[in-house]
Amino acid sequence: MSTTKNINITLKIWRQKNAQSKGNLETYQLNNVSTSSSFLEMLDQLNEQLVNERKEPVAFDHDCREGICGMCSLYINGRAHGPDTGITTCQLHMRMFNDGDTIYVEPWRSTAFPVIKDLVVDRSSFDRIQQAGGFVSVNTSGRTMDANAIPVPKADADKAFEAAACIGCGACVATCKNGSAMLFVSAKVSQFALLPQGKVEATDRVLNMVRQMDEEGFGNCTNTGACEVECPKGISIENIARMNREYLSASATSDK
Amino acid sequence: MTKLDSKIPEGPLAQKWTRYKDHLKLVAPNNRPKIDVIVVGTGLAGASAAASLGEMGYNVKAFCFQDSPRRAHSIAAQGGINAAKNYQNDGDSVYRLFYDTIKGGDYRSREANVHRLAEVSGNIIDQCVAQGVPFAREYGGLLDNRSFGGTQVQRTFYAAGQTGQQLLLGAYSALSRQIGLGRVKMYNRHEMLELVKVDGKARGIIARNLVTGAIERHSAHAVVIASGGYGNVFFLSTNAMGSNVTAAWKVHKQGAYFANPCYVQIHPTCIPVHGTNQSKLTLMSESLRNSGRIWVPKKKEDAEAIRAGKLKPTQIKEEDRDYYLERRYPAFGNLVPRDVASRAAKERCDAGFGIEANDTNEGVYLDFSTEIQTKGKQTAYAKGNHNPTAEEITALGKKWLEEKYGNLFTMYQKITDENPYETPMKIYPAVHYTMGGVWVDYNLQSTIPGCFVAGEANFSDHGANRLGASALMQGLADGYFVLPYTISNYLADDIRTGKISTDSPEFAEAENKVKSAIDKFLKNNGTKSVDYFHKKLGHIMWNKVGMARKEQGLKEAIQEIAKLREEFQKDVYVPGEANELNPELEKVLRVADFMELGQLMAQDALQRKESCGGHFREEYQDAEGETLRDDTNFKFVGAWEYNGSDISTEVLHKEELVYEEIKIAARNYK
Ligand SMILES: Cc1cc2nc3c(=O)[nH]c(=O)nc-3n(C[C@H](O)[C@H](O)[C@H](O)COP(=O)(O)OP(=O)(O)OC[C@H]3O[C@@H](n4cnc5c(N)ncnc54)[C@H](O)[C@@H]3O)c2cc1C
Numbered sequence: 019m020s021t022t023k024n025i026n027i028t029l030k031i032w033r034q035k036n037a038q039s040k041g042n043l044e045t046y047q048l049n050n051v052s053t054s055s056s057f058l059e060m061l062d063q064l065n066e067q068l069v070n071e072r073k074e075p076v077a078f079d080h081d082c083r084e085g086i087c088g089m090c091s092l093y094i095n096g097r098a099h100g101p102d103t104g105i106t107t108c109q110l111h112m113r114m115f116n117d118g119d120t121i122y123v124e125p126w127r128s129t130a131f132p133v134i135k136d137l138v139v140d141r142s143s144f145d146r147i148q149q150a151g152g153f154v155s156v157n158t159s160g161r162t163m164d165a166n167a168i169p170v171p172k173a174d175a176d177k178a179f180e181a182a183a184c185i186g187c188g189a190c191v192a193t194c195k196n197g198s199a200m201l202f203v204s205a206k207v208s209q210f211a212l213l214p215q216g217k218v219e220a221t222d223r224v225l226n227m228v229r230q231m232d233e234e235g236f237g238n239c240t241n242t243g244a245c246e247v248e249c250p251k252g253i254s255i256e257n258i259a260r261m262n263r264e265y266l267s268a269s270a271t272s273d274k
Numbered sequence: 275m276t277k278l279d280s281k282i283p284e285g286p287l288a289q290k291w292t293r294y295k296d297h298l299k300l301v302a303p304n305n306r307p308k309i310d311v312i313v314v315g316t317g318l319a320g321a322s323a324a325a326s327l328g329e330m331g332y333n334v335k336a337f338c339f340q341d342s343p344r345r346a347h348s349i350a351a352q353g354g355i356n357a358a359k360n361y362q363n364d365g366d367s368v369y370r371l372f373y374d375t376i377k378g379g380d381y382r383s384r385e386a387n388v389h390r391l392a393e394v395s396g397n398i399i400d401q402c403v404a405q406g407v408p409f410a411r412e413y414g415g416l417l418d419n420r421s422f423g424g425t426q427v428q429r430t431f432y433a434a435g436q437t438g439q440q441l442l443l444g445a446y447s448a449l450s451r452q453i454g455l456g457r458v459k460m461y462n463r464h465e466m467l468e469l470v471k472v473d474g475k476a477r478g479i480i481a482r483n484l485v486t487g488a489i490e491r492h493s494a495h496a497v498v499i500a501s502g503g504y505g506n507v508f509f510l511s512t513n514a515m516g517s518n519v520t521a522a523w524k525v526h527k528q529g530a531y532f533a534n535p536c537y538v539q540i541h542p543t544c545i546p547v548h549g550t551n552q553s554k555l556t557l558m559s560e561s562l563r564n565s566g567r568i569w570v571p572k573k574k575e576d577a578e579a580i581r582a583g584k585l586k587p588t589q590i591k592e593e594d595r596d597y598y599l600e601r602r603y604p605a606f607g608n609l610v611p612r613d614v615a616s617r618a619a620k621e622r623c624d625a626g627f628g629i630e631a632n633d634t635n636e637g638v639y640l641d642f643s644t645e646i647q648t649k650g651k652q653t654a655y656a657k658g659n660h661n662p663t664a665e666e667i668t669a670l671g672k673k674w675l676e677e678k679y680g681n682l683f684t685m686y687q688k689i690t691d692e693n694p695y696e697t698p699m700k701i702y703p704a705v706h707y708t709m710g711g712v713w714v715d716y717n718l719q720s721t722i723p724g725c726f727v728a729g730e731a732n733f734s735d736h737g738a739n740r741l742g743a744s745a746l747m748q749g750l751a752d753g754y755f756v757l758p759y760t761i762s763n764y765l766a767d768d769i770r771t772g773k774i775s776t777d778s779p780e781f782a783e784a785e786n787k788v789k790s791a792i793d794k795f796l797k798n799n800g801t802k803s804v805d806y807f808h809k810k811l812g813h814i815m816w817n818k819v820g821m822a823r824k825e826q827g828l829k830e831a832i833q834e835i836a837k838l839r840e841e842f843q844k845d846v847y848v849p850g851e852a853n854e855l856n857p858e859l860e861k862v863l864r865v866a867d868f869m870e871l872g873q874l875m876a877q878d879a880l881q882r883k884e885s886c887g888g889h890f891r892e893e894y895q896d897a898e899g900e901t902l903r904d905d906t907n908f909k910f911v912g913a914w915e916y917n918g919s920d921i922s923t924e925v926l927h928k929e930e931l932v933y934e935e936i937k938i939a940a941r942n943y944k
Pocket residue numbers: 314315316317318319320337338339340343345346347348349350351352353354355437438464465466467500501502503512513514517518520521557706707728729730731742743744745746747749
C-alpha cells in the first residue's frame with residue numbers, strides 16, 4: 019500500500035524560445051512535491067511557482083492525462099516517458115523519485131520532430147504518413163455490409179487490436195538512435211494487414227506509407243529493438259517484421 | 275426574438291427520418307467544390323462530419339487545438355458504443371434502444387431525435403467494421419457485446435477498455451484519407467475564438483494559430499461546431515485538460531441559444547481525489563460495473579478504521595458489507611444509471627460510511643472478488659476441469675478479468691499504487707459529461723442560420739442524463755449520418771453565392787474583438803495565475819452546482835461567480851506574449867468563458883424547480899431520496915438567449931417536449 023510523502027527535487031529543464039533559437043538546460047528547485055502527484059502535476063506546480071515569480075512557465079504538450087491521447091512526450095533522465103515501463107509521461111508518478119533527486123527533462127529529439135518551444139515538438143510528420151495510406155478506402159455512407167457478414171478469427175482481431183493500440187506519441191522515434199519510425203508505421207500497416215477489410219489495399223498501403231516515412235526524414239531501422247522497450251503501449255517489433263514481409267511482397271508485385 | 279422551432283417532421287415516429295431525408299434538398303456533385311464548410315473539432319462528431327463532407331466533395335476546413343486530430347478527447351472513451359443490432363438475441367430493437375434512451379434521460383429529450391439516433395446506430399457499427407476498427411470478437415469470429423448501465427440487454431460494442439480510441443482512429447483514418455486527397459484542409463494547433471456572422475448567417479470564424487499566435491480569418495458557407503463538452507467548468511473532471519466551452523460559448527454570444535446548461539453527468543466510478551495539486555480525475559469505465567460490486571461497510575466504526583489505515587477492506591466480513599445498490603435497486607443492482615449510482619454513493623458518504631482517507635472521506639469500494647470466483651469456476655468448467663481447486667479458480671478468475679479489463683486495472687494500479695486484483699478499487703463520482711449544450715433543431719442547426727452543432731457540444735439527444743456508451747453513438751451518428759443530409763439541404767440555397775470574402779467589416783470587427791481580448795489579458799498585470807481562478811470557480815461549482823443543489827446554494831453561487839469573474843478580470847496575470855506558443859494565454863481565454871457559463875448553469879439549475887436525471891434539487895425528492903420530476907411545469911427544454919455581458923439578464927425560452935409514442939412515467943429501476 020502506498021504512503022504519500024513530500025519530496026524536494028532539482029529540475030534541469032530544456033528551455034528554448036522557439037524553433038529558430040538555440041536552447042539550453044535551466045535549473046529549478048521545487049519543494050514539497052507530493053509523491054502521489056503525477057509527473058505533469060509536478061510540472062504544473064513548477065509552472066504555478068514560475069508564474070507567481072513572474073517568470074515564463076515551461077511549455078509542454080499534454081491533454082488527456084490518462085495515457086491514451088499520445089499528446090504528452092518528454093525525455094526524462096535519458097528515457098522516453100521516464101523511468102517506468104509501459105506508461106506515458108502523464109501516467110508517471112512522483113513516487114518513482116526520491117527526495118533530493120535531480121531530474122533532467124528534455125523534448126523528443128529527432129530531425130523529423132523539430133522543437134517548437136521548450137518541450138513541445140512538431141509531430142505532424144506522423145499525420146502525413148497516415149494520410150498517405152493509413153486507412154481503408156471505404157466511403158462513409160454506412161451502406162457497406164452487415165458488421166457480422168465476415169467473421170474474423172478472434173486471434174487475428176486481438177492482434178489487430180494490439181497493433182491499433184498505438185497512441186502516436188513518437189517515443190519509439192525519440193528513443194531510436196537512428197530516429198526510425200518503423201514501429202509506428204508497422205503498427206498501422208499490421209492492424210490493417212491482419213483484418214480482411216484491410217487486406218484488399220495492403221500492397222498500396224505499405225508502399226505509400228513507407229514512401230512518406232522516408233520523405234519525412236525518419237532514419238532506417240537497424241533492429242536494435244529500443245523502440246519496443248520504451249513504447250508505452252507495448253507495440254511489438256513483430257509488427258516491423260510483418261511490415262517488412264508486406265513491403266517485400268508488395269515491391270515484388272506492384273506495377274507502380 | 276427568434277421563436278424556437280424544433281423542425282420535427284410530420285408523420286409516424288418510425289418513418290420521420292426516412293421520409294424527411296427523401297425530401298431534403300441536395301447539392302449536385304459539380305456544385306459542391308464551390309462550397310466551403312468549416313468544421314471546428316475533430317472528435318468523433320467533427321472528424322466524421324469533416325470526412326463525410328469532404329468525401330461528398332465540399333471544400334472542408336477542419337480545426338483542432340491539439341497537435342493532431344487523432345488526439346481529440348473522444349480518444350479517452352473507454353467502455354463502448356451502443357447499437358441496436360440485437361446480435362445477442364436478447365430482445366433488443368431500435369424501439370428498445372429508443373425507449374431506454376428516453377427513459378434514461380428522465381423524459382427530458384426529444385422523441386424524434388432519439389428515435390433517429392437509434393435507427394442509425396446499426397449502420398455505425400457496419401461503417402466502423404468496414405474501416406478496420408478492431409472491435410472485440412467472440413471465438414466464433416463474430417462481434418462481442420457487453421452490458422452498460424440503464425439497460426437489460428447486451429448492446430454495447432467495445433474494444434477492450436479503449437473503444438473511444440479505436441472509433442476515433444477509425445474516423446481519423448477516414449479524415450486522413452480526405453486530407454490526403456486534398457478535400458479537407460486540416461488546421462492543427464488552431465483555436466477558434468470567434469464566430470463571424472454576415473447578414474445574420476454564420477459565414478466564418480476567427481482562429482488563433484497556437485504556434486505563431488497569428489490571428490486568422492477563415493470564411494465558409496456553413497460552420498459546424500463539434501467542440502465537445504464543458505465539464506471542465508468544474509476544474510476537476512474526467513475531461514482532458516484542454517476540453518473547453520469556448521467555441522460553443524462564442525456561438526452562444528453571437529445569438530445561438532444555449533440549452534439545459536444545468537444538466538451535468540456525474541460519473542459514479544472515478545478514482546477519488548488525492549490532493550490539492552490534482553489536475554484531473556480519472557474515470558474507471560462503467561463497464562467495470564458488469565463485474566464489480568459496489569459497497570461500503572455496514573458499520574461506521576469499520577469505515578473509520580479503514581480511513582485510519584487500521585483495517586483493510588478484505589478483512590470486512592461479507593455480512594458486514596452494505597452492497598447498497600443491490601439493496602436499494604434489486605432489479606438493476608450495480609447497473610442502475612449513472613445519476614442514480616452517483617447519488618447513492620454520495621448518500622452513503624454523507625452519512626459517514628465513506629472509506630477514502632482524503633479531506634472529505636469520499637470514496638466507496640468496487641469489488642471484483644465475487645466475479646473472480648464466478649468466472650474462475652466457469653472457465654475451469656469450460657476447460658473440462660470439473661473439480662478445480664480454490665487456487666485454480668482464483669487464478670483463472672483473475673486471468674478472465676485481465677482479458678476483459680486489463681488496461682483499466684493497470685491504469686488504476688499506476689495511479690493509486692494498489693492492486694485491484696487483490697483489493698477492491700476505491701471509487702467516487704466525478705464530473706464527466708455535459709448533456710446541456712448549444713440548442714439545435716432536428717437538423718442540428720442552432721438558432722443562427724448556417725451554424726450547426728454536433729456531438730457533446732449540442733444538447734440534443736440525452737435529456738437530463740446520458741446512458742453509458744451513447745455519446746460515442748451520438749457523435750458518429752451526427753457526423754456520418756445526419757449532418758451530411760441536413761447541411762446539404764441548407765447549402766442548396768448557396769450554390770450561387772460564391773466565395774465568402776474575409777475582407778468584410780464583419781470579419782474585421784470579429785478579428786479586432788479577439789485581438790483586444792488577448793491584449794487586455796496580456797497587459798492586465800494582475801497578481802494571480804489562471805489556475806488560481808479556475809480552481810476557485812471549480813470549487814463553487816462542485817459545492818453548489820454539483821451533485822445536489824438547493825435554492826439557497828444556487829443563489830449564493832450566482833453571486834459568488836459574478837464576483838469571482840470581476841476579480842478574475844482585474845487580477846489575473848498572464849505571462850508571455852501574443853505572437854508565440856503561450857499556454858497560459860490559451861487557458862485564460864477559456865476560463866473567461868467558463869466564468870460566464872458557470873453563472874448561467876447556476877441560473878438554469880435555480881430555474882428548474884424539479885429533480886430530473888443529473889439535475890438533483892434537494893427540495894424535490896421523495897421519502898426514499900429518489901428524484902421528483904415535475905412534468906406539469908418543467909417538461910421543456912430550457913434554452914437561454916444571451917443578452918449582454920451581465921449573465922443574469924439572459925432570457926429563458928422554452929421548447930415544450932411532446933411525447934406521442936412513449937407514455938411518460940416515473941423512472942423506476944427497482
Ligand atoms: C474518460 C471518458 C470516458 C468516456 N467513455 C465513454 C464511453 O465509453 N462511451 C461513450 O459513449 N462515451 C464516453 N465518454 C463520452 C464521450 O467520449 C464524449 O462525449 C465524446 O467523445 C465527445 O465527442 P465530440 O466529438 O463531441 O468532442 P471531443 O472528442 O471532445 O472533441 C472536441 C474537438 O474540438 C476541438 N476543439 C474544441 N474547442 C475548440 C476550439 N475553440 N477551436 C478549435 N478546436 C476546438 C478539439 O481540439 C477536439 O478536436 C467518455 C468521456 C470521458 C471523459
